[in-house]
Amino acid sequence: MASHPMAIVHAELYTPTRRIEDGTVVFAEGRILMVGPSHEVRPPRRAERIDARGHPVTPGLIDLHIHGIEGCDLFGPELAEAARRLPRYGVTAFVPTTLTLPEEEILQRLQAMAQVMEAPPPGARILGIHIEGPHLSPKRPGMANPAWFRPLTPEAVARYQDAAGGRILLWTFAPEEGEAMQAIPALIAQGIIPVIGHSDATYDQAMEAIRRGARQITHFFNAMRPFHHREPGLFTAALLEPEVITQLIADGQHVHPAAIRLLFRLKGPSGVALISDAAPMAGLPPGRYAWLGYEVIVVDGRCQTPEGALAGSIALMNEGLRVLIEEAGIDPLDAVCSATWTPAQALGLRKLGRLRPGAPADLVLWARWGVPEAVWINGERMV
Ligand SMILES: [Zn+2]
Incomplete structure (x- = not known):
């Protein structure tokens, strides 16, 4: 110091x-x-x-949703090395995010992450763990293998949080699957913020999840039921409810600049949290890679499955901030807010994300x- x-x-x-x-x-x-x-x-x-x-x-950038960087997978022991590398991209705090795998493997990897967090390496602050899968909608799987999907249950919350030594902070799930709605109080009781994502929720289902305490949407626009004027969907519930913060990928691939402007216009900078959703291939050259058994291809600034579905991004938060300002035309003050203060607020961290x-x-x-x-x-x- x-x-x-x-x-x-x-x-x-x-x-x-x-x-x-x-x-x-x-x-x-x-x-x-x-x-x-x-x-x-x-x-x-x-x-x-x-x-x-x-x-x-x-302020330093805060990433709520990141899977990897420069060949390091955050879903396991390489989390330590990732924390050392992230500051070069302006990231000073982050929430490492998991991937859909068979449960046994998820629990083992959560233990490895908790071990790293026990003695944090020098580098970006590891704020907690973000679970993304397998409690997702088979209708909105993204790159994940739906064969491993399960509706969220209170028992799963306890098992995962046990394996993670109480370090799970965010949990992305589809509230409309099975009895997942009833697991929301279990998440909150464990100090976990319920995040709707990879979800086909209708407007009514989304509103019910929000009433029960869901407070964020994972990568808004991507892997969710889109807008329809007779079934306005999760899309509209998230836009209209002021307490809901929408995560946004701004890598120039996932969301059109006009859609980014629409989101900032409707939610304001305190309702949009910039995320990277970076894959472990972020920072690596184009080519074919294996990501925890998933085959992905990095080409033309995208990371995708052989079928062409986007598989995370290869841009980190610094690039997202640039895209917001220079390509989407967001006022720099609003863009900075969405990359610093808003993610800190989304986690209830009052001291991070601002200069005072x-x-x-x-x-x-x-x-x-x-x-x-x-x-x-x-x-x-x-x-
Ligand atoms: Zn996702």
Whole structure:
């Protein structure tokens, strides 16, 4: 931990509740001390200074939904190596996400993840585990093998959370399958946030799940019942209910820029959490790969099954932020909010995802959008 204070001066600061054109942020001993316009903030004389030359400084990016990076699969012991590599992409905290496999193998891999989290490696913060499968709809499987799908039950919640040592934080499931609706209180009782996804839920089914406590939608638009004006579906329930946060993949492949603008217009930046949904092939060259027994092909900026279904993305959060701003035309302040403060709120973490006195000093200085120049986690320079 840096013993002397650090001051980043002349930055375009995104707190991200506001943008400060010429801002200064000071931090020491892992915490932010001061944030404000450069003409108001007086860093301590012994502070080490970095001149940002007008470049953006934001909180570190927080990824709620990520499967892998540079050949590391987060669903197992390679989670440790992934945590070391993520800061290079501006990611300072993340929720490693699982995949549909036979239950025995899932439970073993959860134990391995919990072991890594027991003694966290230096790198991005591992906030908890995100379960995605096998409690999904066979009508909306994405790349997953529906032969392994099961409706969610309270007993499954207990078994998985046991194997994970209580570290499961998010759980994506299809509430309309079997008696899954009745498992929502079991999730909440275990401190897990219920996430609707890979779901064919009708409007009424989605509303019932939301009434029972579902609070997020996994990769909104992808692998869900679309809009129809006589059966408006999960799509409309998620858009209309203000307490529901929609996860969004912005890799330039999964969602059209106009659909991204529509979502931001209707939900606002506090209702959209940028996610990567990155596959372990993110950062690897094009080619054929095996992903936990699933065959996938990386080609033309996509990761897909031999049948052509998208299989996660190969872009990380930094690229998603760039796509939001430069390709979808989202205001940078809103885009930064959806990649930092909103995901922190979605997890109930009040201190992460913003620059203000007392918050952990997790921040990124950007050479330009998408390209981190310097990254700090808990005040320590990682990149
Ligand atoms: Zn998915």
